[in-house]
Amino acid sequence: MASAEPRRSRRPSPEEGEGTARAKPARKTSARRRVSGAAAAMRSAVEQVSELLGRVPESVSSVRPIEDGWEAQVEVLELERIPDTTSILASYKVTVDAEGELISYERTRRYSRGMIDRPT
Template sequence: MPSERQTSGRHPHDPRDERRQEERRPEAHRDGQGTGQRLPAPKAMRLAVDQLKELLGRAPESISALRPIDDGWEAEVEVLELERIPVTTSVLASYRVTLDAEGELMAYERIRRYTRGQIDSRT
């Protein structure tokens, strides 16, 4: 009598089975949370932007830096603080955002303010 594996026509180690198991796992395990693994960089970026937006009430324009730290992530996020005409005179700010290993915002601070048309003098 043929086994189920033989009648299905699939190889005993079918990659589709692994994908199905992955889909059944709780979300926390798929993105690295709760497993001792670091959150993926794209997820950390989204979390930093979303949580800073919630606190400031302004949508961040971009992330200029993202780096892993011992127990999470640190990001530098650019936010439009004062819109002016012409737009090159609008005031932006850089915020340093610290996320813990689960992606929760632990701290933020404004580290710099500048006009949009300003070019860094750092080389």
């Protein structure tokens, strides 16, 4: 059974011109949206920190929700050495907002890869 109403998802042809009613897109590419969950927030943070530092983070050692986004500790290789256990890493505190945009980052610690944290 065919519907009398035209389908809204059809794209108008170039001949139909601008005056033709069009269906609104599901979302604009420039619209900001909330990232869904810690994993998505951290993928976004790692990508942005990598771009700023020019180094790909090795891991995310912690992540926690905050009032308006996420906060994480991201581990970055800063100086590669031989043997690998003497390479220098840094831990960065990274904050992203609810949309996954980087708000701040701060280096909180530098250490050699072979160093083990000892309880105090």
